[in-house]
Amino acid sequence: MGFLVFMLILLFVMGVMGAGITVLFRALRTAQIKVERRRRDALYAWTMANGWRMHEGDAATRWRPRLAHLRGFRMRRLAYGTIGVLPMTAADCRYETTTTNAEGQAQRTEVNLSVFVAALPGAWPEISVGNRRLGSRMVRALGGHSGVEIGHPGFDRRFRVETADPYAARALLSPALVDAHLRGQAPNWSISGGELMVLETRRLTPERIPPGVERLRWLAAVLGVPS
Numbered sequence: 001m002g003f004l005v006f007m008l009i010l011l012f013v014m015g016v017m018g019a020g021i022t023v024l025f026r027a028l029r030t031a032q033i034k035v036e037r038r039r040r041d042a043l044y045a046w047t048m049a050n051g052w053r054m055h056e057g058d059a060a061t062r063w064r065p066r067l068a069h070l071r072g073f074r075m076r077r078l079a080y081g082t083i084g085v086l087p088m089t090a091a092d093c094r095y096e097t098t099t100t101n102a103e104g105q106a107q108r109t110e111v112n113l114s115v116f117v118a119a120l121p122g123a124w125p126e127i128s129v130g131n132r133r134l135g136s137r138m139v140r141a142l143g144g145h146s147g148v149e150i151g152h153p154g155f156d157r158r159f160r161v162e163t164a165d166p167y168a169a170r171a172l173l174s175p176a177l178v179d180a181h182l183r184g185q186a187p188n189w190s191i192s193g194g195e196l197m198v199l200e201t202r203r204l205t206p207e208r209i210p211p212g213v214e215r216l217r218w219l220a221a222v223l224g225v226p227s
Helices: 002-050 135-139 153-158 166-174 176-182 206-222
Strands: 055-056 076-085 087-099 106-120 127-131 159-163 188-193 193-200
Touching: 002 055, 002 076, 002 206, 076 188, 076 206, 087 206, 106 206, 127 166, 153 159, 153 176, 153 206, 159 166, 193 206
Parallel strands: none
Antiparallel strands: 055 076, 076 087, 087 106, 106 193, 127 159, 127 188, 188 193
């Protein structure tokens, strides 16, 4: 009899705890929805005030396939407008990474990503410029292929250039742009399909759009696009 009473009490406590967890989960979910709505409304207000437009949800943009290698990539929303002669897009995106903890269990982590894109006039080569990782530095040190080098020892040691047109790479990476990279003043960037792209691993907010598109406009100007 005592065991039966104990089991009934245990089941009751577990039911109460389960109900409490369900309520807590719903409350957290509701709070997340409210926060996301405030983000959406703030971005919409910014676009209205600055002559831009906003799209809510994922979109089949021309540049989306360039990020298809990112697991679970999707756009939350994007804003688009024109700065000078350049049509620009600022997108609030996310993707997932998988790590293994000490117990050997896989854990997924959501990574926020701000994507800034400018459509460049004329014809442009396919090219990407980014910081060298340890593996790339080791390959280069061993004499293996590690991207196109432009002939500047300091730059070639720290940055990896990928392109099928080495001549164009050396023409685009002017002394001013090389110096800006070495000083940490230029972001990593890429061009594909005539679109210049810069990525930032953080949420897109209205406050971050002006400096983001300004970096893009500056980079386009250094690459030779007339303002």
